Each structure stands twice: as structure tokens, then as C-alpha cells.
Amino acid sequence: MDERMARAALCSVAEPGDAHLNELIEEHGAAGAVEIIRSDDPAEAHSRRWRIRLAAANPEQDLFVCEQLGGRLVCPGDAEWPTTLDDLNRQRPYALWIRGPNDLRYDCLRSVAIVGSRAASPYGLRVATDLGSDLAERGWTVISGGALGIDAAAHRGALAADGPTIAVFANGVDVPYPASNDGLFTEMARRSLLISESPPGTEPNRLRFLVRNRVIAALSRGTVVVEAERRSGALNTAAWARKLGRMLMAVPGPVDSRTSVGCHRLLREDATLVSRTDEVIEAVGAMGVDLAATPRAPVLPRDRLDATTRAVLEALPARGSAGPAQLAGKAGVDLATVNAKLGLLSASGFVERSPSGWRLTKAAKTP
Incomplete structure (x- = not known):
């Protein structure tokens, strides 16, 4: 089994970003890791757990289905592989299943993640849409998770400005989740990118939603949290942005808004307050070049x-x-x-x- 086929198989064997599997790949290569999993080595407790999954894996079929969708598998070392993912070290993806016409690495060179609450307020939806649209108009890629609420608003804003946007899935790139966003995902697959660590046909689960957040943070130069409740997946993405040394930004909301409690907590800690696109670009752009203009009072x-x-x-x-x-x-x-x-x-x-x-x-x- 060659390395690409082996990585396609490993995406079905272990949960995304498993540190032990990445250690095996690092030491023995992807094909070598597959052989270790197939062996009956009593020292490899993990391989015994993964062996059952490997027997059921069908990487040839997965690659065929992905190709039929107009997609491809991108592996570490490929020209399209974003090197920022290597910052995840032993938690980096084994490979990425990609659907859409754009080049992933190129789109990520100037990119911002916009994340937030699924149960977003009208205020949050407006802010996310405006940020997504304005960033896209100025040549920045908008990255998010394709979820309801803030994520979908940011994606739609970028598409409305005819700009690039990337959705990072916790499921296969052919599985529309949530189903109500099917039309959005179809348009993104036609004009931008859908990506996943899991093969086509994979259904989402709760753990994968949290695990995929590290990819959202790693792909982008900075993360903007528009709205987040006290317990929110967006705060998990924010934690990954901090861990990876990415710029972390938050949009303030009404002081009595439940959907802004998480943002206000981030601002009290170490996040940068942003209220408009200029401030986001200043935070993630070239030092001394992408400076936001100072707001001026009206001239009377x-x-x-x-x-x-x-x-x-x-x-x-x-x-x-x-x-x-x-x-x-x-x-x-x-x-x-x-x-x-x-x-x-x-x-x-x-x-x-x-x-x-x-x-x-x-x-x-x-x-």
C-alpha cells in the first residue's frame, strides 16, 4: 500500500488528530503504520483497537467517491497542503478530504476564521455577515465550521462578495450537516472549498465537532469570535487559537446579552476587541501596512x-x-x-x- 492510500485508510481507522497514530506515522510512515495496526503486536494496544476499523476500511472506494464529487485527498508534503497545519505537531490531520475548485494552501495565506454561536442574535448575524463580506471584498478568505448561526452567516457574507470561504466539516464532505445548510454547501463546493479529516459518507459526532476546531484555528491567521455563550464550541476554537499563537479577537455585544457572555470573557482575558473589518485586518495583516484608520467624529x-x-x-x-x-x-x-x-x-x-x-x-x- 502506497503512502497516499495508507493515509486514506488511516482516516477511517482512528479519530482525527490522534497523537499516538501520528507518532507511528512519524516513525514508520503511513504505510508502516498500517502494517503495525494489521500486526498482532501485544505492545500496541492502540493497534488492536484500530484493527477492526482497518478491516472495514475501503480507501479505494473513498477516493473514488471523492473524485466523483470533484474532490481530492491532500496529504502532508503535497503542494496544496497548508504548512500552518504542521503547527499542530502530533495532532495534525493525517490527510484532508477536499471538495471544491480553489487551492487550499493559497486560500489560507490570507485567511481569518469567524466563529460563534449557533443560536445567534440578529445583531450577531449582521456582524458576521458584514465581516465575511468586507473581508472577502478585500481579498481575505473566511474560514468557519459551516454550522447554523454565526458560521453560516460568515460563509454567506463571503459568497455574497464573490470571495473565497472554507467550511471545515466534522463529517464527510458529501454529508450536508446541518441539512438546512445544504444549499449553502452546494454553492461553496461549486465556488470555494469544503474540507474534512473524515472520508466521504462519515456522519458527524459530538467529539469531532470539538476536534475539528483545531483545524479552523490552525488554517487561519487569526480567529474572530462574534458571539459565544458561557459554554460554546467557539470558545474551544479560541483556546486553540491561543495555543497555536494565532491572533484572537472578539466582538463585544450588549452587556446583558447571553450570546455575548463568552466574548466578554475573552475580552477580559487577552482577546483583542474588534468592531469593524479594518481592525480585524490590522490585527492579522502585515505589520505597519494594514493599519486601521482612526475613527473620526463628524465634521460640524x-x-x-x-x-x-x-x-x-x-x-x-x-x-x-x-x-x-x-x-x-x-x-x-x-x-x-x-x-x-x-x-x-x-x-x-x-x-x-x-x-x-x-x-x-x-x-x-x-x-
């Missing part, structure tokens, strides 16, 4: 006045009126200057004449 008409004119305007009382001599003393300018500036302020709609002098217009009193 009075902001465009020169210093002397503004001094005369500010000398006018909030209520009532004042004469030119009073204004001159308060503004610290001569009477001729006050009269000239009052004419200018009147023409601009800031002041108006009154029986006892000059007063502010209603528009000038509005902040």
Missing part, C-alpha cells in the same frame, strides 16, 4: 470656522442676546472685528439680530 459646520470667528460665536450666551461691545470684551477682540465676524456668522446662519443685540439661531444651538 462650526468646526470649519477660523479661531477668531469661533471665539465670537462662543461669546454669545446660550439664552438671550448680547451687544457687540459685550461680545468684544468676552471674545478678547476689538469692536470692528466683532462687527465683521457677526456679519459673517449671520450670513452662515449661526446668529441673528434681536431687539437687544445679537443671539444664536436655533440651528446654532443644536450640537
Whole structure:
């Protein structure tokens, strides 16, 4: 059995990211690991457990089905293998089953994971969609888990901007889970990428959802948690991002929102607060290049006045009126200057004449 076929078989033998199996592969190669599992070595307790699965494995059929789907198996060392996965060391995938036209390694060069609650609020869905769309428009790949809520919103946002997006499955790439996202997955398989550590036909289980989170974190340059409850799979992805040295970001929410409790906890610990795409790109982009612009307050008409004119305007009382001599003393300018500036302020709609002098217009009193 060659190495590629052996890795295809091993994906059916052990749960994803098993450290002991990765040790066997590292020491003996994938084909060698298969032979050890087939042997009756009493020292290999793990192999006795995996032998039953190996007997039932059919890697040739799995590869055929994947090819019929327009997919492929990508192994460590292949040109398409993202080297960031090697940061997982002995918990890295044995191989990845991929469905879709894009190149996985290329798409991951500039990528951000967006994760969060399945039971997302309208606020969270809007934020995730906007982030996914804006990142895609600016050439960044959006990575998530294909789940309901935040994940699906981020994927849809990227697709709406005609950008790349990657869903990391806990099941086979031909198994739509959740079923309600079948249309989304069909579109992603046509335009982007679906990936899994498990062969086609594999059904999801609870453990695999947590295990796949390490792949989401490892593939991306940073992870944004949009919404997360106190106990959330998104927090597991956040923990992996920390462990791998990736940038961890969180979006704040209403202080009384149950779906933002996890985000607020991350922000109290070590996550970077982000509220817009510029801030996400600044966090994961090139140092000194992808800097977010500083938000500016709106420019008001009075902001465009020169210093002397503004001094005369500010000398006018909030209520009532004042004469030119009073204004001159308060503004610290001569009477001729006050009269000239009052004419200018009147023409601009800031002041108006009154029986006892000059007063502010209603528009000038509005902040």
C-alpha cells in the first residue's frame, strides 16, 4: 500500500488528530503504520483497537467517491497542503478530504476564521455577515465550521462578495450537516472549498465537532469570535487559537446579552476587541501596512470656522442676546472685528439680530 492510500485508510481507522497514530506515522510512515495496526503486536494496544476499523476500511472506494464529487485527498508534503497545519505537531490531520475548485494552501495565506454561536442574535448575524463580506471584498478568505448561526452567516457574507470561504466539516464532505445548510454547501463546493479529516459518507459526532476546531484555528491567521455563550464550541476554537499563537479577537455585544457572555470573557482575558473589518485586518495583516484608520467624529459646520470667528460665536450666551461691545470684551477682540465676524456668522446662519443685540439661531444651538 502506497503512502497516499495508507493515509486514506488511516482516516477511517482512528479519530482525527490522534497523537499516538501520528507518532507511528512519524516513525514508520503511513504505510508502516498500517502494517503495525494489521500486526498482532501485544505492545500496541492502540493497534488492536484500530484493527477492526482497518478491516472495514475501503480507501479505494473513498477516493473514488471523492473524485466523483470533484474532490481530492491532500496529504502532508503535497503542494496544496497548508504548512500552518504542521503547527499542530502530533495532532495534525493525517490527510484532508477536499471538495471544491480553489487551492487550499493559497486560500489560507490570507485567511481569518469567524466563529460563534449557533443560536445567534440578529445583531450577531449582521456582524458576521458584514465581516465575511468586507473581508472577502478585500481579498481575505473566511474560514468557519459551516454550522447554523454565526458560521453560516460568515460563509454567506463571503459568497455574497464573490470571495473565497472554507467550511471545515466534522463529517464527510458529501454529508450536508446541518441539512438546512445544504444549499449553502452546494454553492461553496461549486465556488470555494469544503474540507474534512473524515472520508466521504462519515456522519458527524459530538467529539469531532470539538476536534475539528483545531483545524479552523490552525488554517487561519487569526480567529474572530462574534458571539459565544458561557459554554460554546467557539470558545474551544479560541483556546486553540491561543495555543497555536494565532491572533484572537472578539466582538463585544450588549452587556446583558447571553450570546455575548463568552466574548466578554475573552475580552477580559487577552482577546483583542474588534468592531469593524479594518481592525480585524490590522490585527492579522502585515505589520505597519494594514493599519486601521482612526475613527473620526463628524465634521460640524462650526468646526470649519477660523479661531477668531469661533471665539465670537462662543461669546454669545446660550439664552438671550448680547451687544457687540459685550461680545468684544468676552471674545478678547476689538469692536470692528466683532462687527465683521457677526456679519459673517449671520450670513452662515449661526446668529441673528434681536431687539437687544445679537443671539444664536436655533440651528446654532443644536450640537
